[in-house]
Amino acid sequence: MLLEIKNLTKTYDDGTQALKNVSFTLSEGEFVVLLGLSGSGKSTLLRCINRLVEPTSGTVLLNGQDVTAANGAELRRMRRDIGMVFQHFNLTRRSSVLRNTLSGRLGYNSTLRSALGIWSQADQQRAFQNLSRVGLLNKAYSRADELSGGQQQRVGIARALMQEPRLVLADEPVASLDPVLSHSILKYLEDLNHEGIAVLCSLHIPSLARRYATRVLALNDGNLMFNGLPEELDNERFKEIYGQDAESLED
């Protein structure tokens, strides 16, 4: 089992209960899509897995190792195995595409060397390969904010690939993009999933979930409402997740 979540609960300082006793597992090779309304706890769940958000209680096991108990260097080493892709790309806008890509390798490098901007030949080669893979090799020396949204997200994927991750968390990776670009981005995720990297991706468009997911999880108000195959996500389930007033957009 690659990832095992047990009784995960997150209560923010202001009293908001973002996650309520969420448990599930994720195996290697899976492409799991996380559905739910805005504010249902999708982002919190993803961030609890690599502890960008500190869970209130519950455990996260990665390869049987307790992420929630790790600290300092141990946590940083575990984070190397978990790549992350963000809704707003989260590139350092004023830095070059290459530097943004290389930053995915920081967990493998000493603070001093990376502070001075010294990167090994191997890391540079790796960056060029990953940029080439997302079709942006000729943009390596451009500033990140000169790129379009879709291109920036591809840099985000290249950065995650630099980690040589076993799991990629994608937090609404296509929500800020044109619908036509959504498939292009999700196909990159699908490709790397086929190469053996597990993907946990939050989306809010069920049709995309049906197209890409091998399994679907759904959150509603911090509760895990659904954990099953995409085909099982019928209209009734849909209303459970999105509320009785919701109507599926695409069908």
Next chain:
Amino acid sequence: MSEEKKQTIKPVRENRTSLQLIINVVLIALVVLTYTYGWNVTQIDLSKLAAPSDGLKGLVGDLFHPDIVARDRQSYRAYRTYLIPCDAEHQRAGAVGEGISIMPDCGNIGDIVTIAGEGLRPNTSGTIAWRTQQGGTKILAQIETDDNGAFSFTTRVPEAPPGQTVGQHGSEVILRWEEGTLRMSETAKQVLAKMVETIFLALMATTMGVFLAVPISFLAARNVMATTRLGLTIYFLVRLFLNILRSVETLIWALIFIVWVGIGPFAGVLALTLHSVAALGKLYSEAVESINPGPVEAVQATGASRVQTVIYAILPQVMPPFLAFTIYRWDINVRMSTVIGLVGGGGIGFLLIQWINLIQYRQAATAVWAIVVVVATMDYFSAWIRKKVV
């Protein structure tokens, strides 16, 4: 629009109670009282502005005649003897220079003599003096040679002190003029040297301030430090430290450092550095706190350490505001370095306060103008840099 639709509407407004009225009256009375007391305690007297002291005229006049340039001073001295009385048994001695004569060259006190010059430097002013036997000198007149370098002056042989009436007297003529090309006055040279010191004082203080403030500002940024309990404690301590530093003015720091390292620019550098650290630390840390957190969490998620996160996600974002604040601080430091000398912290202010105390307003005016020119130039320069890089 029809008549019945024209009804005016009005929101409900609670009636003012008499208590509110009393409170308002008391508040107004308090404000009046405050400003009345303030007016008195600061001894504001506008009539003094209308009737300035005599010193002001000289001050303003001197302000527009700063001591900047001068020429080499030259002088020419000539001396001719005069015997009292004519039959005195006395050897004439000590005649100096060419071109002047006394007619006649002997006589008595009160006799008419003509002191004349020819072939001297034309159109040059000077003085005629009468010297008694013992060497006592009395200025007789100011003279000016004509186009041919001649002058003529008729007078009576002046009274001499008792016991000095008999013997060799004489007339001394001194011409004074300026010659050669304009050069900087001694004042201007002093001002220039101190101005260079002033600018470098500002440069050193700003640079040292920046180098100290950058790391401190990250320790004083909540979003960087608040991740752990220890971090939060450091954050509060650093904030407290910066607030204390900032609450003490630069001139007071200068006074403290003068006690420590002695009078001079080093004390000024230390004082300005300390205040720069306090001010920049706060401004920088606010820039750090207002960054986009997205890249930070992205870099953290890769397994980067705290320092790596600062360098890869925060520094690139805060460079423009850091640069802007640094230039702003440089402007302030240039200004401050011109006054820090008033208390002994080096720089131009040291000369300024000295000249003002000696009532040498022309020299003081030179320093003031130098400050105006340098500060204005630096302002312009930093505005240009700001436009280029920020």
